Amino acid sequence: MADELADLERDAQGEPIFSLPGRQIVVALLVAGICCAGLGVVVSDVVAPMIGMQVVDGTWLAALGGAFAALLGNLLGLAVLWPPAKRPASTWTSVWMAASGLRILATGGLAALLYFRSPGEPRVFVLVTGFTYLALLVVETATIAKVLGPVLGRMPSKASGNKNSPSAS
16 A cells, blocks of 8 residues: 555646545445445344334334435545546645535435435334444545555654655655
8 A cells, every 4th residue: 555655646736636446435335325224124033022112013114214315425525526537635635625515415305305205114214224324434534545544654744743745765
């Protein structure tokens, strides 16, 4: 990985320019979303009765609906990151914050639309939506951090006095 960092293209100020692994992010989100949906179905049928929730017909559909709302909201948030073309590292952090804002709005809006149409126990819908949202955020952050973290860690910082520039290595 150190060789990749030394070979990064840089802009006029010496800031690394690179692209995010867009396909890897989408695949990771889809896998995590499907796993959360399956876990939500199992939990809604097994754990919900143990904690006093009444399991009625369609509770598993509520779990699937919650996972779907969170997954679709997260994928819509990725629209801000597209295309994952080469950009300076500081631009990627700002763009990712914009994607997070869209993710919050899209997930909240989809969840509000599906909440009242959801069959079964509404608390299952809310819990699975929240759990899936957080799990997808962790997966996306970890996938992006694999690329962005080492690059930002090697950038010189005027505020911290970091003298570790790529040319000093």
